[in-house]
Amino acid sequence: MKPRFHYDHIDCEHTKSYGYINLYQIGDICCEPSMAIDAHPQVCYEITLIVSGSAVCCTNDRTVHLRKGDLHFCKPGDTHAIYADAHAPLRYFYMGFTLDAPEEHPLHSMVESLSESKLSSASDSFDCFSRFCTIFSDFMGEPAYSDLLIDNELVNIVIDVYRSFTRDSVVGYNQNTNSNNLVHDIVLYIDQNIKRIDLLSDLSRRFSYSYNYLSHLFTATMRRSLKDYVKEKKFEIACEWLRSTDKTITEISDELSFNTIHTFSRAFKNHFGISPATYRAKNTKQDSEKG
Secondary structure (H helix, E strand, O other): OOOEEEEEEEOOOOOOOOOEEEEEEEEEEOOOOOEEEEEEEOOOEEEEEEEEOEEEEEOOOEEEEEEEEEEEEEEEOOOOEEEEEEOEEEEEEEEEEEOOOOOOOHHHHHHHHHHOOOOOOOOOOEEEEHHHHHHHHHHHHHOOHHHHHHHHHHHHHHHHHHHHHOOOOOOOOOOOHHHHHHHHHEEEEEEEOOOOOOOOOOHHHHHHOOOOHHHHHHHHHHOOOOHHHHHHHHHHHHHHHHOOOOHHHHHHHHOOOOOOOOHHHHHHHHHHHHOOOHHHHHHHHHHHHHH
């Protein structure tokens, strides 16, 4: 089965050096549902970022489920395979590289730490997605000082992946130093953009604070978790649409940025104890009896 789309900038047989990084391959691939990237030995370090959809990733004897916004790292000598979910296309960015940096260089210690990490995956907490897009744009357009920019962005991807896996917290600069005002702004933003919020880590980019900091601050102030607040808001809208519109359950799931209808239905049932279809039938019947 062939991918729907595949942009692969560098062939493994023709590496290109950017500073201390030897780039073996970097690209963007969109796979059909159930498509498999069969097990293959790694000849270099590889970073994978799931852009959309979900997949099962097998590296040696470890299997991990990846979804949108997840990062995966593997090292030379690993046996690696990716299997797209059966219900939706899978799109991901990838970057294969080796290092020419001296052993005392920080890049060495970061990559060594990633190679020894016990984590199978990590959330993209520092926006590697944008860095990949910047690199692809420069490859295709080749503007002035493109190599210098790509060099910097490749290093930044390694740093950001390291931080994501080690869960290093970064508190960004923000003019608003009042905690209550910040939580108020978060609540307002969620209420106004709830239909578009799919990754809670997106809030860290919006408010220039690490997600861990925002989550702890929100819980301490609101006495409920940030995750629960977003979930409850989405279910409020879902219930309203189920009761008063003709939107299909698939349309509701998509408009509320759930990965799949199965994810939405399972989360809805876990929250209310009944499926969305049962909720709609029950509440439609009650409304008609009242009328």
